[in-house]
Amino acid sequence: MALGVFAFGLGAAGSAKAEGKLQEVLKRGKLIVGTGSTNPPWEFKDASGNLVGYDIDIARLIAKGLFNDPSKVEFVVQASDARIPNITTDKVDITCQAMTVTAQRAQQVAFTIPYYREGVGLLEPKNSKYADYAALKAAGSKVTISVLQNVYAEQMVHQALPEAKVDQYDSFDLIYQAVNSGRADAAATDMSALRWYLKQNPGKYTDAGYGWNPQTYSCAVKQGDADWLQYVNTALREAMTGVDFEDYKKSFETWFGETPPEPKIGFPSEMR
Known part of the structure; x- marks a missing residue:
């Protein structure tokens, strides 16, 4: 009798494993x-x-691998503070939302491999009297930097420009307007936003050529399902380095205005 119960238990365990998130998504x-x-x-x-954007394209690449159809995605629009709760309560299968990886968050969700390295950059008008970052830094307190209002904003700017004056605004539009009007010599903003803004306004602005405050962006899934995490990691890796690279490259060029490095043929460079 005990052996029979044990065998039944093994069968139930095997069935539970087969019904992980990967199988759930495929069946749905x-x-x-x-x-x-x-x-x-x-x-x-x-x-x-x-809905459009780099994260939307990333989600569609994951769906393409699942169903050979990038349109088979339902997007749940959520606030940034719902990114983790919606994963842990199974409201969503995955969150792709410019989510910074931290050790604290990794105690609550499982992060995928990185798909972008964010940082802060300096957006200048094309006709700026300061040619680049070195010139901005050399000008010391003569320089004014506009930045999105935040408790850490002044400290963050001073990591790159220790003597600069810092003007804080409550929207991205206002930090760019400060540059346009001459109230600020440059805007400190996410490097991704800087690249997007340069692409949307060709010939009007320039990148001062310095980035700092690095942050890793990854998608996040519920902890405890190795098969699902492995699938998503495989889909992301093959988008960035393998069979779906052309789709990934097109997205990267569209949203950031630059071409990612081509995967080198031969020994996989990511294994070095």
């Missing part, structure tokens, strides 16, 4: 992704009201 026929809607170039609504 669509991927449910938590994301935002107001953060270009990551995730935002275009003129037609459609």
